């Protein structure tokens with residue numbers, strides 16, 4: 523098995539050097555990644571090292587140029603082979619920057635705009651189109667950059683700081699030949715917002731969620747809109763009661779029901795992400811506060827499974843998730859033992875009472 527690419531490829535984008543997927547040209551999308559075999563949820567298909575990293579997320583053109591100069595000749599060649607979203611129509615972008623935006627941010631916006639509408643690809647236009655988060659900064663990953671977008675993706679990406687690599691995991695079972703996709707935007711957002719988030723990549727998404735018939739009340743698109751709307755509504759209702767405020771949340775009669783509904787909606791739109799894992803963690807904690815350790819451990823087991831499937835057992839905080847499950851398991855067993863002991867004593871008392879009669 524060769525999960526970690528053994529080399530970076532030289533100006534040949536179709537050389538994936540990976541046993542799980544191959545890279546092929548896709549009409550209208552440049553290249554894309556296609557499964558070489560059936561892949562199960564949770565499979566890590568890639569661990570990728572950055573070729574260019576920036577420590578700050580608010581990078582300027584000069585930061586990229588400086589980092590580029592430090593790269594090897596091979597890496598530079600590879601960088602220029604990545605997709606660029608230049609050549610966009612300036613009329614489709616706002617022509618003014620709001621007066622509340624100041625200093626460095628003004629320069630940043632101008633530089634990025636110029637790179638997008640320029641005729642030729644540039645270091646910046648390529649960076650904008652391919653960069654992924656790396657801790658507090660961002661980076662270019664040679665292999666992870668080849669995955670196309672879908673608003674209902676079958677894989678997810680994550681910077682794993684423990685192993686200092688970008689990982690990609692399958693989040694829905696994939697059939698041999700299927701395209702493997704990531705979501706570049708927040709997939710829980712509604713269509714117009716998603717389109718805005720994707721705008722700088724210079725393409726219009728044609729995935730099933732974006733294109734299916736919206737007029738059909740029973741149709742996939744309508745259901746998808748309704749689900750995403752309800753997710754926003756439930757997020758709004760529950761967010762201030764979650765995490766550190768959970769003890770308050772548990773006192774709200776509808777809170778646990780709302781979190782459960784939120785979990786189901788995320789699964790229905792295919793969002794098996796860390797957000798879903800977070801909902802299950804809160805549900806586990808809420809059950810713990812309420813003394814319902816049986817359901818608590820089920821919720822904690824769901825959270826751990828999603829964490830493992832999206833990020834792997836070597837990801838940061840994996841042990842924290844495991845710890846929650848372990849603690850709830852222990853509390854469940856202790857409570858059960860106390861209940862069984864109480865039941866035994868009650869039965870003995872009843873027996874003794876019988877004998878007295």
Ligand SMILES: C[S@@+](CC[C@H](N)C(=O)[O-])C[C@H]1O[C@@H](n2cnc3c(N)ncnc32)[C@H](O)[C@@H]1O
Pocket residue numbers: 535550551552553554604605606607651652667668669670671672723724725726727728729
């Ligand atoms: C990170 S790159 C992905 C790999 C790229 N297709 C390539 O050939 O290297 C992002 C670019 O891929 C293309 N792309 C990604 N997802 C797409 C989609 N769903 N529809 C059309 N183009 C897409 C766009 O050109 C976008 O700017």
